[in-house]
Amino acid sequence: MAENKTRPTDADVGDFVAGLSARRRDEAERLIEVMTEISGEPPVLWEPSIIGFGKVHYRYESGRTGEMPASSFSPRKASLTIYLPEGFDRYADLLDRLGKHRTSVSCLYLNNLDDANPGTLRELLTRSWWHHQKPERKPTTVAEYVATIPEAARPHFDELRVLAREALPEAGEELGYGILGYRMPDSKGRAYISGWRDHVAIYPIPRDEELAAELAPFQQGKGTLWFALTEPLPAELIRRTLRALLGGGVG
Template identity: 55%
Template sequence: MADQPQTVPTDADVVAFVDAVDHPVRRRDAHRLLDLYGRVTGEDPQLWGPAIVGYGRYTYRYASGREGEAGAAGFSPRKAATTVYLPDGFAAYADLLADLGPHTTSVSCLYLKNLDDVDLAVLETILRRSWETVSAPGFGQV
């Protein structure tokens, strides 16, 4: 779990945010992800900061003593790609990522340029497993 800047939830309208995404593919994909995450999490989306659609919450505490709260699942329709956040990282998903389709990753981010090019069943499996892991008691504590 990477040390990340703290983003706080807002009361902003998530659908209005998604509707305002400039890039047509990112906007379309964001609407599809709203449905997918709703199925996976059973939660309503909330805008965290100005541009992250998050679901649920978890508390993290680093060895440094820094504590905070973050969405247990979420995504952001960025200019270059849609960023899917996996707070538990990618170690448990290597086999699935091989079957996902075109993507890139960083420490806890999965970058997708077009959901039409990925296997949505594989993506749903990754998101469901991550949600279950991050939502479990004790996740994020060192």
């Protein structure tokens, strides 16, 4: 039986990253920051040149078993390769708005990290990470998800929840895609919010001409609104945005 070549090492990730080209080094540092934030795990260098976070066990139909990172990437010269062991069937909605990319069975190829919409890529990595966690590790209630919000983002995230309740007091809170979602009892509309190390976010962006110009400064790609923790939240604009998403009107 062939030996598994993908194994964790004791090599220093920083030394490995320092040896990359300037562009790949910058991309690797940015991805390490995002993946560390999502997983809560430190980066580990796996053979031959993979930076991984956490680990999962696998078993092929042939009977071969082993371990691989739960979330990982390789800053290759030809392309930046991000590995999703579970494949991409469940992520069609995200791939449609990710940006320029290629995929194989479990690999996402980016010529440049900036080719990908950052909010969509973060959502893809988040959903993939939680897909591999044991049930006891996954947030199963709103309270459990809220407990995972980084301390730095907590004031903005708490304010975002208050604004959601003010905008649409009848909307219920629920988990969706691993983050906090809102829906009205008699509406198909959905809105999602999340908190990260340096920003809070609202998904998706409402298709509303009245709001388009006002939301433009906060737009990341086609589907995400980012609000930096260094700036106060535009409260009234957020209320109107949530009303538009959940069918309550803009006004």
